[in-house]
Amino acid sequence: SVLIRAQREQQLPAPPLGSPSSAGRNRCLDAAEACTADARCQRLRTEYVAQCLGRAAAGGCPQARCRRALRRFFARGPPALTHALLFCSCVNAACAERRRQTFVPACAFSGPGPAPPSCLAPLDACEHSRVCRPRLLAFQASCAPAPSAPDGCLQDQAPRCLRAFAGLVGTAITPNYVDNASARVAPWCDCGASGNRREECEAFRGLFTRNRCLDGAIQAFDGGWPVILQDQLDVHQDPENSLLQVSSTDGLLVGSFLLPMLPLLALQPLL
Known part of the structure; x- marks a missing residue:
């Protein structure tokens, strides 16, 4: 597979995942409340929940509409808030399960059967999809380990990696947290x-499960968490003095800590 070949020699073992979160703090609940407080974030979240929890006439969920609504959420929602919902850190199983359920995995993430399919099925579907294929390529490029770097990852890689990972949500290879006991992520499939094609399958799954740069980026997101959430809460009280300006009418965000938006904007025509 052209999408996998370049990655086979770059995957490095991932370090153990841990979270520096304050004990007892449910940051996923904080993220949900912050999204609710922002009109644009809440509207887009309500749209994907309505689609993903709907029922098709023939039974099951309308997965295509669900995934499209999820792509809209990440493409048009305030990145500080959409990423907080996706990458919130947890210190207990209840919080982790809430995080795992945030994007309705029963419809957007899982397949129709009780057991996961071979990863080759979603991978093949992605390679033939004008929506999924460029996003997978962007994810590979943005989260690829750099063996020449001191810790195996480029210094400024984490924001780009997280942005590219979020771009996969709502595609044929939608990733999610695999359980409520860790911060491991992967598409719903196995090999x-x-x-x-076992080697190709393992290489694809390893982009998520054996990627130290992705793991490190998810952990690093926690370091900027207090600023992101506090600024979002403050803007409703004193918008002129906040570092983060969020408009509920146009959804524009301005702040020195925000991620560059050009790669995300480039994907919007594919939604």
Whole structure:
């Protein structure tokens, strides 16, 4: 596979995941409350929840509409808030389960059966999708380990990696947290039935499960958390003095800590 070949020699073992979160603090709940307080974030979240919890006439969920609504949420919502919902850190199983359920995995993430399919199925679907393929390429490029770097990852890589990861939500390879006991992420698939394409399958899954730069970026997001959430709460009280300006009418964000938006804007025509 052209999407996987370049990555096979770059994957490095991931360090153990941990979180520097304050004990007892449910940051996923904080993120949900901050999104609710912002009109644009709340409207887009309500849209994807309505789609993903809907029921198609023939049974099951309307997965295509659900995934499209999720892509709209990340493309048009305030990045500081959408990323806080996606990357909030947890110190207990209840918080982690809330995080895992945030983007309605039963519709957007899981397949129709009780067991995950071979990763080759969503990978093949992604490679033939004008929506998914460029996003997977962007994720590979943005989260690729750099063996020449001291810690195996480029110094300014984390924001780009997280932005590219968020871009995969709502595609054929939508990733999610795999359980409520860790911060591990992966698409809903395995490589048990991949036959003579086992190496390709493992390489694809390893982009998520054996990627120290992705793991490090998710952990690093926690370091900027207090600023992101406090600024969002302050803007409703004193918008002139806040470092983060959020307009509920146009959704524009201005702040020195915000991630560059050009790669995300480039993907909007594909929504």
